[in-house]
Amino acid sequence: MKSNVTKYGISFTLLIGAMLFAISIGSVSVPILDIVKVIGSEAFRLPVGADVDPMYVSIVYEIRLPRVLLAGLVGASLAIAGAAFQGLLRNPLAEPYILGVSSGASVGAVATLFFGISLPVIGMFTLPFLSIITALATIIIVLYFARKIDRTMRVETIILTGIIFSAFLGSVISLIIALTGDELQQIIGWLLGSVSMRGWSYVGIILPFFIFGSLILLMNTKELNAMSLGEERAQHLGVDVGKRKMLILIAGSILTGAAVAVSGTIGFVGLVIPHLTRKLWGSDHVHLLPLSMIIGASFLILTDLLSRTIISPQVLPVGVITALVGAPVFAIILIKQRRRS
Amino acid sequence: MLLIKNASGGYDGEEIVKNISFSVNEGEFFGILGPNGSGKTTLINMISGLLDLQQGKIEVAGRNIADYSKKELARKIAVLPQLTPQVFPYTVKEMVSLGRYAHHSGLFRSWTKEDEEIVQRVMRQTNILEFADTSVMEHSGGEQQRIFLAQALVQQPKVLLLDEPTNHLDLAYQKELLDLLRKSAKEKGLTVVAILHDLNLASLYCDRLLLMDEGEAKALENPDEVLSEELINSVFDTEVIKQAHSKIAKPQLHLMPSKKTWQAKKLWSIDETNLSFSTEQIVLHSDLPLKTISSGIVGAGIGWYKYFVNRHVDENYYCNDHRKEMRTYLKGRGFPPAQTVGMMTAIVLEDYSYGIYEGNGFSILVVVTASVGNAVDSSRAKPLVGPVAPGTINTWVFVNGSLTEEAFIQATITATEAKAQVLRDLAIQDRKTGTVATGTPTDSILIAATQQGKELDYAGTATELGALIGNAVYQEMKQAISKTLKRKKAAEQG
Numbered sequence: 001m002k003s004n005v006t007k008y009g010i011s012f013t014l015l016i017g018a019m020l021f022a023i024s025i026g027s028v029s030v031p032i033l034d035i036v037k038v039i040g041s042e043a044f045r046l047p048v049g050a051d052v053d054p055m056y057v058s059i060v061y062e063i064r065l066p067r068v069l070l071a072g073l074v075g076a077s078l079a080i081a082g083a084a085f086q087g088l089l090r091n092p093l094a095e096p097y098i099l100g101v102s103s104g105a106s107v108g109a110v111a112t113l114f115f116g117i118s119l120p121v122i123g124m125f126t127l128p129f130l131s132i133i134t135a136l137a138t139i140i141i142v143l144y145f146a147r148k149i150d151r152t153m154r155v156e157t158i159i160l161t162g163i164i165f166s167a168f169l170g171s172v173i174s175l176i177i178a179l180t181g182d183e184l185q186q187i188i189g190w191l192l193g194s195v196s197m198r199g200w201s202y203v204g205i206i207l208p209f210f211i212f213g214s215l216i217l218l219m220n221t222k223e224l225n226a227m228s229l230g231e232e233r234a235q236h237l238g239v240d241v242g243k244r245k246m247l248i249l250i251a252g253s254i255l256t257g258a259a260v261a262v263s264g265t266i267g268f269v270g271l272v273i274p275h276l277t278r279k280l281w282g283s284d285h286v287h288l289l290p291l292s293m294i295i296g297a298s299f300l301i302l303t304d305l306l307s308r309t310i311i312s313p314q315v316l317p318v319g320v321i322t323a324l325v326g327a328p329v330f331a332i333i334l335i336k337q338r339r340r341s
Numbered sequence: 342m343l344l345i346k347n348a349s350g351g352y353d354g355e356e357i358v359k360n361i362s363f364s365v366n367e368g369e370f371f372g373i374l375g376p377n378g379s380g381k382t383t384l385i386n387m388i389s390g391l392l393d394l395q396q397g398k399i400e401v402a403g404r405n406i407a408d409y410s411k412k413e414l415a416r417k418i419a420v421l422p423q424l425t426p427q428v429f430p431y432t433v434k435e436m437v438s439l440g441r442y443a444h445h446s447g448l449f450r451s452w453t454k455e456d457e458e459i460v461q462r463v464m465r466q467t468n469i470l471e472f473a474d475t476s477v478m479e480h481s482g483g484e485q486q487r488i489f490l491a492q493a494l495v496q497q498p499k500v501l502l503l504d505e506p507t508n509h510l511d512l513a514y515q516k517e518l519l520d521l522l523r524k525s526a527k528e529k530g531l532t533v534v535a536i537l538h539d540l541n542l543a544s545l546y547c548d549r550l551l552l553m554d555e556g557e558a559k560a561l562e563n564p565d566e567v568l569s570e571e572l573i574n575s576v577f578d579t580e581v582i583k584q585a586h587s588k589i590a591k592p593q594l595h596l597m598p599s600k601k602t603w604q605a606k607k608l609w610s611i612d613e614t615n616l617s618f619s620t621e622q623i624v625l626h627s628d629l630p631l632k633t634i635s636s637g638i639v640g641a642g643i644g645w646y647k648y649f650v651n652r653h654v655d656e657n658y659y660c661n662d663h664r665k666e667m668r669t670y671l672k673g674r675g676f677p678p679a680q681t682v683g684m685m686t687a688i689v690l691e692d693y694s695y696g697i698y699e700g701n702g703f704s705i706l707v708v709v710t711a712s713v714g715n716a717v718d719s720s721r722a723k724p725l726v727g728p729v730a731p732g733t734i735n736t737w738v739f740v741n742g743s744l745t746e747e748a749f750i751q752a753t754i755t756a757t758e759a760k761a762q763v764l765r766d767l768a769i770q771d772r773k774t775g776t777v778a779t780g781t782p783t784d785s786i787l788i789a790a791t792q793q794g795k796e797l798d799y800a801g802t803a804t805e806l807g808a809l810i811g812n813a814v815y816q817e818m819k820q821a822i823s824k825t826l827k828r829k830k831a832a833e834q835g
Contacts, residue, residue: 090428225439228429232391233422237496238415238443283429 011294018298022305023064071304072297077255079296082270087224095271096256100165104138105131105260128261135257193264193319209258216251224285266319268326342367342532347397357383359556368530372547380556415443419498430476440495467491483514503535610741625649635787640682648681688712694821698813702795703742707813711821716778718771733781740790751800759814
């Protein structure tokens with residue numbers, strides 16, 4: 001048993017290391033000390049940035065920091081939502097996309113691109129806004145149907161309904177793509193998932209949803225522990241299962257929807273990170289959720305770094321890297337687990 | 342503590358539990374029995390609050406369960422679930438600690454010293470403290486069951502509900518679990534309500550039983566009343582034989598296999614060809630076991646045996662563990678001790694006497710070895726000090742017929758009366774008192790029956806069987822005693 005201090009210490013060190021590393025590396029390398037100075041002067045108004053090259057300030061503060069923060073927020077959102085869904089659905093192979101939420105968000109985004117929708121006032125935020133709306137609409141419809149089928153809303157029913165909706169919405173996306181002309185490149189690019197060239201505004205979009213969703217989930221960690229033993233058992237232990245299940249599903253969907261809205265579909269983070277965290281530091285959701293967030297953020301920051309440096313100057317979609325890294329890691333974990341048992 | 346009043350309930354509008362009423366007292370161990378599909382689990386789910394009632398009400402500690410919040414109810418009622426496969430590798434302590442959930446409220450539910458103490462105490466009590474930091478998944482079914490029991494107990498409930506808690510547990514764990522539950526009920530006032538599928542375990546541990554059939558209460562009483570042959574037969578559609586536990590005052594039920602599967606294909610009987618004699622031992626070997634009541638050294642009491650051995654020992658035989666010595670002796674001569682009734686005698690075995698007596702539709706074989714050297718008048722007997730000489734009058738009665746238990750007892754009385762009469766007719770005296778003797782201090786008797794053929798309900802002297810036993814024992818014993826007396830006389834003269 002590792003102590004909690006060790007668990008959080010190592011995780012935070014990893015996160016800060018990944019952030020500094022990712023900000024530092026690129027077509028122009030920025031010394032770590034300068035990064036600290038820039039962040040100090042720009043974010044905290046400390047008088048430390050005077051001797052830093054203005055180009056570095058611009059690279060760090062305008063380009064790389066928002067990109068790294070966005071990657072971190074998306075990674076954290078997907079990982080905590082994944083951890084919560086796995087516990088709730090009693091399935092270590094569940095992931096945020098299983099309930100049709102990401103498909104719902106994708107439909108919103110793809111439709112925005114296809115129809116060239118641009119809402120007044122929010123303008124360029126039309127896409128993330130609409131995709132969060134469609135994500136929420138999807139989870140509400142899925143839950144409504146699940147309740148219609150089975151009043152007690154057993155987990156099995158929810159998963160099945162989610163799969164049906166995922167398939168349906170997936171075909172809607174395919175339909176749109178089939179009808180697409182000029183917007184094809186744009187739509188495919190978005191679907192592959194990326195955090196590049198988004199800037200501070202996207203950080204601003206995801207942040208409120210991230211805080212709201214994460215807080216709700218972090219307030220339900222004990223309940224997740226109980227519910228991962230089965231819903232009946234959770235009720236025996238005193239959990240108000242109906243209410244808590246709803247809260248967790250909605251919070252998870254908000255997080256997933258917001259992540260998809262700002263970065264497209266980035267797979268495997270929600271699946272692999274909670275699994276890995278559980279292997280490293282135990283199943284107790286009280287710690288599993290926050291630790292998954294930290295490790296998920298670090299993971300996506302590093303994979304994003306890989307995506308823009310590996311065949312530089314070309315940029316790979318980060319979704320491709322997470323899948324390329326995530327799938328083999330996952331396979332190795334599974335094999336090791338099998339061997340041990 | 343628990344009151345169920347006209348409760349009905351089920352799933353999807355279907356009524357599975359129908360109008361059940363009962364109450365359970367604090368500290369009571371209450372059992373629910375019934376065949377599959379009789380509504381036991383539905384009833385438990387109604388009590389635990391998983392399933393809403395369609396009608397009636399359920400009260401815990403004087404308050405309707407519908408008026409409790411989920412957490413409040415979990416502080417009153419805990420459930421030990423049937424084992425289900427685990428998905429996540431929680432540690433044992435994490436798993437047990439989850440039971441404290443209902444005692445925490447508000448956003449800042451910190452783990453208190455009290456929580457820790459309760460968890461530690463319960464883990465010690467359920468014997469899982471030593472592996473507190475290991476993963477639940479590493480443990481056997483029995484250990485996992487103890488972990489979940491600990492989880493339920495740290496809820497500090499007033500009522501503990503159990504759904505077939507001994508499922509998948511081996512014998513030792515079943516007993517251990519039920520012992521622990523009974524102890525908690527009696528010492529800590531925990532009210533235990535358990536669905537049990539093993540009727541005999543239910544009899545041993547439960548104060549009262551509810552027998553359910555098709556959603557209705559068929560019986561609600563103490564185990565002696567509920568576990569009657571008629572009730573069990575009608576509810577489970579299975580023939581059972583009820584008997585008392587041999588050590589404690591609780592009934593036990595014996596299953597009756599279908600007659601075809603265990604009864605001998607054709608009638609068989611015991612006769613003199615089953616006997617063999619040597620100077621060392623007299624043996625009767627039966628191919629099939631005989632139901633026997635005896636006072637031997639090995640295989641005494643009631644049981645089923647195939648080998649019957651009357652062994653000659655020296656007059657000065659002494660051994661401080663003669664049972665063990667006898668077992669060793671039997672094993673050494675190829676008699677499995679578990680299937681053998683063994684007796685001892687100091688007399689010369691050639692002085693045996695036996696005979697077959699035919700009755701109407703049955704027959705008996707009587708074998709006697711007898712000496713009356715230290716005969717005693719039982720009405721004036723005093724306890725002997727020091728080692729007791731080995732048995733002297735050993736009477737065996739084999740009946741080719743089917744006897745009731747009372748017939749076995751009556752046969753013992755009849756044979757003993759016949760023995761006393763032989764001693765009186767031969768004017769054998771108790772040397773210490775000068776009165777007529779009734780036997781010797783270490784006599785043994787054995788009544789065995791094939792338990793097939795004619796049904797013989799009684800064996801008192803007024804019945805044909807009793808008359809035949811009395812007559813036969815009298816004849817054979819008289820002859821056997823005469824033989825020993827003659828040998829003694831010859832020895833004295835010679």
